[in-house]
């Protein structure tokens with residue numbers, strides 16, 4: 001059955017309907033990965049977005065019980081060129097269409113995704129709606145409180161290791177939790193607004209600020225809390241978590257033209273000149289000229305566009321990165337970021353904590 005993608009720019013695209021039978025809205029974004037479609041769709045950072053797959057064939061290895069990055073699909077809808085209906089993989093449980101139906105997510109296939117990507121690359125943010133009928137006017141919609149929607153309501157404990165990490169959940173990917181547990185950590189997942197007093201009572205050795213959806217400035221009421229946490233515990237920030245570390249210390253973020261979403265983004269580690277290929281998914285970036293270089297060293301930059309990719313506090317054990325060291329999807333070349341964090345947790349956790357108590 002035919003369906004329509006309508007953009008706020010007035011462009012209308014026709015495609016063939018797949019997945020759930022409902023209208024969906026969102027900010028239009030694209031990911032360039034050739035594989036990893038299940039991880040992308042279930043990454044909570046995509047909440048409120050319609051995801052275009054720029055790779056032309058999606059679904060050929062099916063969807064399974066192990067690759068989801070969260071319990072539910074996060075994207076509002078998907079746009080694809082060709083969808084494979086006969087997947088082949090020993091772990092596969094669903095075809096792409098069946099998975100979308102089960103998760104209540106609509107999509108359009110046989111789309112001109114090259115054209116779509118070229119539109120997204122020229123616009124700052126394109127809002128879009130997919131519908132089975134052509135709508136006479138573009139509907140107005142707000143994105144809502146995205147982090148609140150995806151963060152845990154109460155704490156959860158995973159793993160049994162000696163080192164105890166509190167994971168602030170802004171919409172964490174399961175692979176971040178898995179990476180910490182694999183390194184021998186006990187992890188307590190806490191809501192995004194978990195108070196300092198409650199955190200101290202948990203007696204963690206370190207804190208990780210996770211990835212998450214939307215504009216980091218929506219969390220401005222909590223910047224003071226996040227700064228206090230970084231001053232008290234070894235801290236690692238990933239993606240949204242990185243933006244929050246920078247913002248808490250007075251830096252600014254800006255909306256990128258079309259963001260970085262894919263599995264092949266090269267970043268350069270400035271102290272060594274070494275380049276790593278990273279997994280990325282972000283539409284905002286920290287403006288590098290706003291970093292207080294008396295307090296932070298700039299550690300990583302994107303090789304393609306020179307944008308800021310990482311900072312490290314000069315004195316405190318605090319580091320944050322815009323890319324995804326946990327990979328999934330994409331390469332795990334920067335897994336060393338977790339090792340560095342856990343060395344700091346082991347070496348200085350209790351000591352750093354005592355400084356401020």
Ligand SMILES: NC(=O)CC[C@H](N)C(=O)O
Pocket residue numbers: 045210211212213214215216238239240241281282283284285
């Ligand atoms: N993956 C993330 O954490 C994304 C961070 C933020 N929502 C952005 O788009 O920039």
